[in-house]
Amino acid sequence: MVNDRNRDIGEYIEAEDDDMIICRCEEVTKGEIRRAVHAGMYTLTDIRRFLRTGMGLCQGQTCAKLVKGIVARELGVSPSELEPATARAPMRPIEMKVMADDLGEVE
Amino acid sequence: MFPEKEITVKIHDKVYHYKGDSIIIATGASENMVTFKGWTLPGVIGAGAAQTMMNLHGVMPGKKVLMLGSGNVGLVVSYQLLQAGCEVVAIADAAPRIGGYGVHASKVARCGVPFYMSHTIVEAEGEDHVTGVTIGEVGPDWKVVPGTEKHFDVDTICLAVGLSPMSQLANMAGCEMEDNPKKAGFVPVVDEYGETSVPGIFAAGDVSGIEEASSAMIEGRIAGVAAAYRLGFMDKEELETKTEELEKALSGLRQGMFAPENRGKKIETTEEGCKISETLLKKGFVAEEEMERFPGVTRAKGIHPVMECTQNIPCNPCQDACPKKCIKIGEKITSLPAVDESAECIGCGLCVAACSGQAIFLVNDDYEEGYATVTIPYEFLPLPAKGDKGSAYNRAGEKVCEAEVIEVRTSPAFDKTNLLTMKVPADMSMKARFYKAEV
Numbered sequence: 400m401v402n403d404r405n406r407d408i409g410e411y412i413e414a415e416d417d418d419m420i421i422c423r424c425e426e427v428t429k430g431e432i433r434r435a436v437h438a439g440m441y442t443l444t445d446i447r448r449f450l451r452t453g454m455g456l457c458q459g460q461t462c463a464k465l466v467k468g469i470v471a472r473e474l475g476v477s478p479s480e481l482e483p484a485t486a487r488a489p490m491r492p493i494e495m496k497v498m499a500d501d502l503g504e505v506e
Numbered sequence: 507m508f509p510e511k512e513i514t515v516k517i518h519d520k521v522y523h524y525k526g527d528s529i530i531i532a533t534g535a536s537e538n539m540v541t542f543k544g545w546t547l548p549g550v551i552g553a554g555a556a557q558t559m560m561n562l563h564g565v566m567p568g569k570k571v572l573m574l575g576s577g578n579v580g581l582v583v584s585y586q587l588l589q590a591g592c593e594v595v596a597i598a599d600a601a602p603r604i605g606g607y608g609v610h611a612s613k614v615a616r617c618g619v620p621f622y623m624s625h626t627i628v629e630a631e632g633e634d635h636v637t638g639v640t641i642g643e644v645g646p647d648w649k650v651v652p653g654t655e656k657h658f659d660v661d662t663i664c665l666a667v668g669l670s671p672m673s674q675l676a677n678m679a680g681c682e683m684e685d686n687p688k689k690a691g692f693v694p695v696v697d698e699y700g701e702t703s704v705p706g707i708f709a710a711g712d713v714s715g716i717e718e719a720s721s722a723m724i725e726g727r728i729a730g731v732a733a734a735y736r737l738g739f740m741d742k743e744e745l746e747t748k749t750e751e752l753e754k755a756l757s758g759l760r761q762g763m764f765a766p767e768n769r770g771k772k773i774e775t776t777e778e779g780c781k782i783s784e785t786l787l788k789k790g791f792v793a794e795e796e797m798e799r800f801p802g803v804t805r806a807k808g809i810h811p812v813m814e815c816t817q818n819i820p821c822n823p824c825q826d827a828c829p830k831k832c833i834k835i836g837e838k839i840t841s842l843p844a845v846d847e848s849a850e851c852i853g854c855g856l857c858v859a860a861c862s863g864q865a866i867f868l869v870n871d872d873y874e875e876g877y878a879t880v881t882i883p884y885e886f887l888p889l890p891a892k893g894d895k896g897s898a899y900n901r902a903g904e905k906v907c908e909a910e911v912i913e914v915r916t917s918p919a920f921d922k923t924n925l926l927t928m929k930v931p932a933d934m935s936m937k938a939r940f941y942k943a944e945v
Contacts, residue, residue: 416541419541421541429541460672461539462539464670464691465541478685479685480685486674486677486678487678488507488508488514493516497520497521500519500521501514501521
């Protein structure tokens, strides 16, 4: 199991590019993501809840694949083995006042 | 998208709820990004963003651009950047061979854009916006080999490094999903009609696997027909006749060297047994000595088409464009075009304009003593005029000789492509392939 937290993934070793921004909307760096994995966040949903990656304006359109790659590498698995983070409405950023104007009727 | 096929849609400032008996998801794909030092600087943009800026908003993305990625998106957007008046300083790609169609690569190569294969971006330079870029050659471990770095002054870096299906809606709707590298990502599992595991929900186009635009359009039609059948608007027989035709067209598009099953494979020869041009895969143009091995390239008396089409791609408008039936491709859409020597070319130029790969030229070696003419597709502004004197460039984008414009033809039948005929010295007829106004 990819997210078996008893699995030993080795020590977190600092890398030269750890300060590189990966999620630009929420300003999350590569190092923060790597450290989160070593702190036990083995799924993309965990990472997202913990760091807010992919929860900004672009809704992960830019960084989802990058974050997936970093987490997979840290876990020593292929990116395709990782379950993508949950997809949920709204699909695109939407203003709260529009949300509140939900007509509620089904056509 | 919610259970029971309920969707909420934002229209202007209100949220509306709909329930569909059939829903077709056609959300397409989003651009992939790559990270390097400085990748978040203003000036680093997706190729799709550059295209939207130019084609939709009429804004130049920058003055000097480096393109990362040599797939069809990278090649076509580079060409459009040139048309918009930008300078494309180079196209770099970490892969050893150009990923897109050779004809698209040749369009930019003859404009003088150099290709750097097995190269990637080391760093985007600049304080608060891009002012330069350093690329370097990648070794077998995909790391940059020290000492191979090259610098370019640019204000824009375009990334064309692939697309990922935007399949979140299908995922949300509870469709069975798979992570399939052949489809370039996380996609809903669909049947031959594009129907997902949730009856009545269809997926068509890039959302169910990255392909070319023409395949996406056919997939959309198939899903549309199947949805109409499901809703009782047509009977089974009509469904089958309609989809059979579309499936046939779709499978035609999925053949040839760039077929999904050939992704990543190195193909050495064409279906006709011609050796693929190595120069084309590395530098973006077919070298002169490699050119005559292809069936479209023949010499003849008087005006005749020269079709520099050297890869098996699903494309055949040239065959139908010729009113004299000079060009034969045959039943198989991926076959290379050949000249039918029994038919006579009248120099109408319809084939030149019809070739979206801009690979067809009209050559007349018998124009006048010591001179030949070459007719090229020309899609740049300002449009040269008859009598203009400039220079002819070869396939590599090098200036080879002086050239005089003897005719510029524009016609609704040419669909916005202009045909420029230039007079060049006789020995240049198989070299001159582009015209620039500067002498």
